[in-house]
Amino acid sequence: MNPRKKILIVFLLLAAAAVLPVFFKSSRYYLNLLNLAGIFIIFTYSLNFIHGYLGLISIGQAGFFAIGAYVTAGLTMAVGLNYFPALFLAGVASTLAGMVIGFPATRISGHYFVLITLGFGEIVRLVILNWKEVTNGTNGVNNIPPPRLGPWVFDSRFSYYYLVLFVIVLTLLVTMSLRRSKYGRSMLALKVGELAAMAMGVNPLSHKLINFGLSAFFAGLAGGLYASYVGSISPEPFSVNLSVDVLTMLLVGGSGTIAGPVIGATFLVFLKEGLRFMKEYYMILYGAGIVLVMIFMPYGIAGLIDRLAVRLRYPSG
Amino acid sequence: MTLLLCTEKLSIKFGGLFAVSEVDLQVNQGEIRGLIGPNGAGKTTILNVISGIYQPTQGSVFFGSKDITGRSPHVITRLGIARTFQNIQVFEGLSVLENVMVARQIRASVDFVSTLLKTPKARKEEADIMDGAVKNLTFVDLADKRDMEAVNLAQGQKRLMEMARALATEPKILLLDEPSAGMNESETLHLVGLIRQIRDRGVTIVLVEHNMRLVMNLCDQISVFDFGIKIAEGTPKEIQNDPKVTEAYLGTGNVYA
Numbered sequence: 352m353n354p355r356k357k358i359l360i361v362f363l364l365l366a367a368a369a370v371l372p373v374f375f376k377s378s379r380y381y382l383n384l385l386n387l388a389g390i391f392i393i394f395t396y397s398l399n400f401i402h403g404y405l406g407l408i409s410i411g412q413a414g415f416f417a418i419g420a421y422v423t424a425g426l427t428m429a430v431g432l433n434y435f436p437a438l439f440l441a442g443v444a445s446t447l448a449g450m451v452i453g454f455p456a457t458r459i460s461g462h463y464f465v466l467i468t469l470g471f472g473e474i475v476r477l478v479i480l481n482w483k484e485v486t487n488g489t490n491g492v493n494n495i496p497p498p499r500l501g502p503w504v505f506d507s508r509f510s511y512y513y514l515v516l517f518v519i520v521l522t523l524l525v526t527m528s529l530r531r532s533k534y535g536r537s538m539l540a541l542k543v544g545e546l547a548a549m550a551m552g553v554n555p556l557s558h559k560l561i562n563f564g565l566s567a568f569f570a571g572l573a574g575g576l577y578a579s580y581v582g583s584i585s586p587e588p589f590s591v592n593l594s595v596d597v598l599t600m601l602l603v604g605g606s607g608t609i610a611g612p613v614i615g616a617t618f619l620v621f622l623k624e625g626l627r628f629m630k631e632y633y634m635i636l637y638g639a640g641i642v643l644v645m646i647f648m649p650y651g652i653a654g655l656i657d658r659l660a661v662r663l664r665y666p667s668g
Numbered sequence: 669m670t671l672l673l674c675t676e677k678l679s680i681k682f683g684g685l686f687a688v689s690e691v692d693l694q695v696n697q698g699e700i701r702g703l704i705g706p707n708g709a710g711k712t713t714i715l716n717v718i719s720g721i722y723q724p725t726q727g728s729v730f731f732g733s734k735d736i737t738g739r740s741p742h743v744i745t746r747l748g749i750a751r752t753f754q755n756i757q758v759f760e761g762l763s764v765l766e767n768v769m770v771a772r773q774i775r776a777s778v779d780f781v782s783t784l785l786k787t788p789k790a791r792k793e794e795a796d797i798m799d800g801a802v803k804n805l806t807f808v809d810l811a812d813k814r815d816m817e818a819v820n821l822a823q824g825q826k827r828l829m830e831m832a833r834a835l836a837t838e839p840k841i842l843l844l845d846e847p848s849a850g851m852n853e854s855e856t857l858h859l860v861g862l863i864r865q866i867r868d869r870g871v872t873i874v875l876v877e878h879n880m881r882l883v884m885n886l887c888d889q890i891s892v893f894d895f896g897i898k899i900a901e902g903t904p905k906e907i908q909n910d911p912k913v914t915e916a917y918l919g920t921g922n923v924y925a
Contacts, residue, residue: 533769534784543759550741
């Protein structure tokens, strides 16, 4: 597909996304699911930077999400800052955290890298849990105010949808711009052949740090959106389960693709909800489903669609 | 003649074994130097040490008057030593043009945020990178394949693309590791022409090669290795008549039967 066609498709899909909630306006239940899916889309894109561009696996992504959520809550409530600068600063705080852990993490590869990210996620959770003076410990932070921008207050599920969509578009633009830039090319070169890339003059450390910072920034934004959407946060949901969830969304949707994070996050948010009637047994079906996806769709749903599209165009293969 | 690249008592040990042992190599500016020897003689290892991929156990590498021993590969490439690989290293998932662009952007300076925002300066830089890469591809006759996925190129074309990629870094020295492997007769002929042109542009060339006809045809100086030791050095003619070289390749004349 040529890039111009791709941009047109993305544009049409965005237009569809913009009118989608109008059909669900009366259903608070579906609007809620759409919003959660939207937040997870941004979160999944954040992991796509690390896995899609560097081929590294992080299972500490919840740590950045939590930093984003708590910094947003803290800046709007304790400091009294407007939500939007607070959200941006939350992203920046998360970026700094990403670069700090990126420093040791980028010098290490494979399983060790995964363990460092796991450790990071747990450290963030434990700090939040135990730094009671600031985070209020297990009781969490409640009554986080909705975002305000001049006359607009994003206090309904319907209005929040558009705020989330706006951040999704931002994330999408950055992802697409990165792919067609010197930084994106160098990262992809590092992903498939680190030594060869270095031999072409690519500095692995600086590119990995930038990548980590970018990933942490968007994970932080997702966390900040989550905090004011849900209205109260506590350490509990920011566990390694959340990191694994977002990794699953990325792999099921298709890592390293533009559509993958959207498909994966939406699909799994709705699937989890659809399987809720099975109570705790849903994990069995959910787990089995993910195993099947990994076996039969190694490049995720987006990869499968790509392959099917090629087969439709050239019927006999 | 000016000395451009030299190694002093360069040794590298893997486990208990010396893959390269006390090698002194002096390459002058503008020459084409061939490194030959039987398999396992340590030729590729020497290239890997020069380009910073391996750290030597002992000894040093000088580029001009600069000691570059143990520097990181990306730093060495920036200084002006580029290379190709024996086991072709194509950046999978990138097009032919993008493969070359990765190397071409080595001295690009626009910062990350401006690059993402695609400011006029960033657009200009990106256009320059692309133009340069296209020129490098045109040089090796691959410009018409620029939008292909690089992994889909034929073996010989991949080697040419690697050469374009190395040239895109604008090196002073080009290290070629078995550039003709997997090429047919006419492709090899094309390759020889290209290597001469590169040299005529002022780039010094060090190549590891098994195709003797190519080596004898092309090289000004040849260094011969066996078991990590340099056993002979000289012009193609001198090498062809050196008994030590024949021995390394064919063994001694003693027959135990």
